[in-house]
Amino acid sequence: MENRKFERYSRQMLFAPIGSEGQKKLASKKVLIVGMGALGTVLANHFVRAGVGHVRFADRDYVEQSNLQRQMLFDESDVSESLPKAVAAENKLRKINSDVIVEGVVTDVTTATIDELMSGVDLVVDGTDNFQTRFLMNDACFKAGIPFVYGGAVSSRGMSGMFIPGKTPCLRCFINHGDTSGQTCDTIGVIAPVVDIVASFQAIEALKYLVGDQRAERKSLLTFDVWNYHMFEMKYKKSKESCPTCSLGEYPALEEDDSDTMTSLCGRETVQIQMGQPLELDEWAEKLKGVATVQKTPFLLRAELPEGERLVLFPDGRTLVQGTEDVTRAKTLYARYIGL
Template sequence: MDDFKRYSRQMLFSPIGEEGQKNFSQSRALVVGMGALGTAIANHLVRAGFGHVKIVDRDYVEKSNLQRQMLFDEEDVSAALPKTIAAKKKLEKMNSSVEIEAIIADVNASNVSDLMEEVDFVMDGTDNFSTRFLLNDACFKMNIPFVYGGAVSSRGMTALFVPGETPCLRCFIQGGEGTTGETCDTIGVISPIVDIIASYQVTEIMKYIAGDHEKLHRSLMTMDIWHNHSYAMKFSSPKEGCPTCQTNEYPSLKAGAKQDITSLCGRETIQIQLESHFDLKEWASKLEKTTTVKKTPFLLKAQLEEGERLVLFPDGRVLIQGTEDSGRAKALYARYIGM
């Protein structure tokens, strides 16, 4: 009865009805990335009553996120909460019947398969093509639908890729090359395009899970809401020789266990992971001798005399903020952490 009250307007929509709502409640989602797209996606999934929503992100909340990342507020910034922890707190207040699983991690070739175990679909809330191609490869290898989405400036793209039924992301965007390098941190982004793309992503997976497959868009949709452009590239046959959906090579899964050094989306931040674990209490006592330290239960910030900042996570990751030079980042890592 409580479910009927909560979802009554959604169930009155005949393509969903009681059966579709039951399907939602039994579905398990993985949302990779809790930034602008990811927070909007998770908001829709949880309010719609999808039974289990696993959220994964490697970052923490900063003030510049608040303009478009709907699950965060100024208290999250002050507490330097990891995005998944802050999001989980908000999502659980929206719908206590949905199981929210929050994971603080960098998604890479070494853990993506484990993260995708027992999920029914994967939602793209990421901000870079290397992770998107990783998800695309893993989904097609594991036979899991992948809902791609991206937004920057006033432009956005989205598509639902279903193994065995549709082409994959690589059929449209080859290997990650040719991407412009434009990010929200270099050319900006307006919040409405994020909301629109996330809404399309969730609508397509709702159609799929509800069983209304005839209404699926079956295209790669692109739009620019400021300059009033939109285009849908209808799916045709997969690209001949596609290494993901045709020859089953899955190149992103073979790229190595993980990238030790990664530049994060134009944010003047380099991520380095050479360790598997950090004891934050121990490292706070080490670093407070030469840096200004702020420790939370989830991370440790160290402001360096050189001007940059180190952010240590329990899973062994370190963010070097304030530089895009990997050589400089490695030098600071070696000086304060050791290599």
């Protein structure tokens, strides 16, 4: 029975650094992917096909037409059904490998949710598109002693590195909070090949760690441009003495109160509002149908407003105000139709 179970991994097990023992180790491991967009879909596909025993991922968004160019687990039916990315990805991945526990969670990753999402995992992998969440993962991982696999892709450029508490510096030693460029896929674009390459570099380092091949671990932050074929490797040195996370143990991202927030999602003409209270979609469909064009799915409620903007409500209490990046305008519409 066990031989038949592992038959699908036969070619992977012929690779000496993994072998049969490594494959058994993978089957016993649990990983968390934060973000199920471009990077996240490639990462999850690699981990599930490789036989990692439990693959959990969290994402707050739903599938849109513009995602299909690079987010490999989604198709046009997911767009037409307005499926949350975590749900659509789980549907696909369960069909790929029934021996793996695939767990998609529709939620925003915040200080209020990160601990529960990380419960029992062996490592956390970055599939996000913003540094606020990356610093949160970095700090939560170093506080909990869990490795964090960072990755980023924009335009034709990519970056990846694995940070291990007590063994390597952390993300803050290389990138200061507030020093990021602000460039995103929604402002300057991205090509799909760079996404696949970044996620594959992340997956490789994750697999090395999960099978215990410490000798092969890459101890560097890798950056590259696939269009212009540039590559640069920053070798890890000691942690910065002034680093609040891995030297001082202060974990600043965990101290931030992000339970009630209004965030402009750069380049997407969208403001996310999180007021901390769950939303009953059936109830809000009834309330809004007299003043807006309403479309409800089991996962979200979309309301086209007469002003031209759109509200997208989620059961966990989040609302997207689409059609504006002006936080004041979004707050006005939210107060008008949902209330503050």
